[in-house]
Amino acid sequence: MLDIQNAFKIFEKGTAIEHTALNHLNLHLDKGEFVTIIGSNGAGKSTLFNAICGTFLLNEGRILLDGQDITGQKEHRRALSIGRVFQDPMKGTAPNMTIEENLSLAYSRAYSRPLSFAPSRKQIALFRERIAEFGMNLEDRMKTKVGRLSGGQRQAVTLLMCTIVPPKLLLLDEHTAALDPATADKVMEITRRTVDQYHLTTLMITHNMASALAIGTRTVMMEAGAILFDISGEERSGTTVDDLLHLYADLRHQALDNDRMLLQSKA
Amino acid sequence: MKLLIGSLQLGLLYGILALGIYISFRILSIPDLTTEGSFAFGLSVSAAITAAGHPVLAIFAAMAAGALAGSVTGLLQTRFGIHPILSGIITMSGLYSINLAVLGGSPNLSLVRAATLFKLFPFMSKNDAMTVLPIAAALLFLTLVILFFHTHVGMCIRAVGDNEDMVRASSINVNACKVLSFSVSNALVALSGALIAQYQGYADISSSTGILVVGLASVIIGEAMFGRRSVTIGFISAVAGSLIYRYIIALATRYSPLPAYMLKLVSAVIVALALAIPALRQNMKEARQKEGGKAHA
């Protein structure tokens, strides 16, 4: 479903702060796979999502979605088949518009008659039904401005916006990290149910190693703009958080050692 | 009474300007300096075509001219990445020459002998038409913009002003939305200029100087009365604000010792004060907190 080939991205090229954010990264996802991504801060996880969504263009490499080459496609064109939820609950919704208006906007992916009134009664009925499945009592607040909702409620609305028209690819970027633990669990549960129900091909970034292993079908660790390891199936079910932590620590040390060696060789 | 009727007529005609300003200033949150140019563009296109004997065509042509000016600004901002304020200034400056050209090289044109819209109705005197037409036009366009901003495209435009990234992430072309809303906004501004030219019976390009501040003042006065709630209320309050603004100006010209040429300064001060109120409130609050802190220490 998703095929990232040799993705390479360098920021601020030719300046003192030149930074290789994606370093010849390769990743392939089959249809219906649910991949969790872990990795230290600055590893390039969000940058990978930005590349997939078209926030910037790659310096090298190709991105294919469902067999179609989207490497040079405009951001809003790609959004037709990609849904993305950010860590920041403010990012995914328009605060001064109501829940139903936000959903109606997201629904343009499937249905768009520019000069008909929006949201239509039929749409509102659909939205109510879908949001009721979350069990957060949001179906009675369809005319509430999203800015008045709590972070967890906003993330739930964003998640529904991203899946109201099932996307070919769902990207979740630490979407529960800004929430309190109980709310985070609730939003994660909704996420899991939605992905299951619509068989969504999903990439989820998380800093929570336990959820990275517990949720989804495959786990990938990123470091320095590339994929360090990629586990699935039995190998993954045999892996504990401790195993991951060890691996993680080892790799960080290794990276530090490499840096030190680099410094010494320069000196 | 005459003063009231006069400000009603002008207030409604400039109310259409306020609708346009509300779109750029409040819905998109981008103050659009094209306004000064597109108001004069509407004014001069309307005057030139009316003088040639087509007062109705003049109105439509003026709106098209305004829409064109707005889309130029929109394209400069989106396609060419020029700063929004600067884009407006560029279009406005360019329009200055175009407007003079439209009026045949002179900065003003008299329509005294031309058949304006206001003389067009056999069953209405010109005086009556000068009240009836502004009411009809303001109501018509108020209704149209309110309806438009409840359609799907209108909703997308509102969302662009609220959270651009989210709109893009919903697969909607943000740039197209912006260009469209600048067109609509400036079409209304030009329409206001077009009606004013025919209403006054002459077009004077210099009358567009400071017109953006006039529109902003109307929007702000309207919000002071109705509060900031929904677009529907926003549009209604913009027109209401324009009516009140005209009434204040009429009173001021009549009774204040200030000469008429001081009016723009007065408007500028009103707008600056109104826009400064949130910051002033904040300052006062902080000052009070500091004092409170001292008292406790």
Ligand SMILES: Nc1ncnc2c1ncn2[C@@H]1O[C@H](COP(=O)(O)OP(=O)(O)O)[C@@H](O)[C@H]1O
């Ligand atoms: N637009 C940008 N311009 C310059 N540097 C960037 C940009 N986006 C990301 N980076 C850099 O790329 C690196 C990876 O960032 P990111 O992908 O956000 O990391 P994370 O894995 O924590 O999500 C960071 O060092 C960040 O500073």
Ligand SMILES: [Mg+2]
């Ligand atoms: Mg990140």
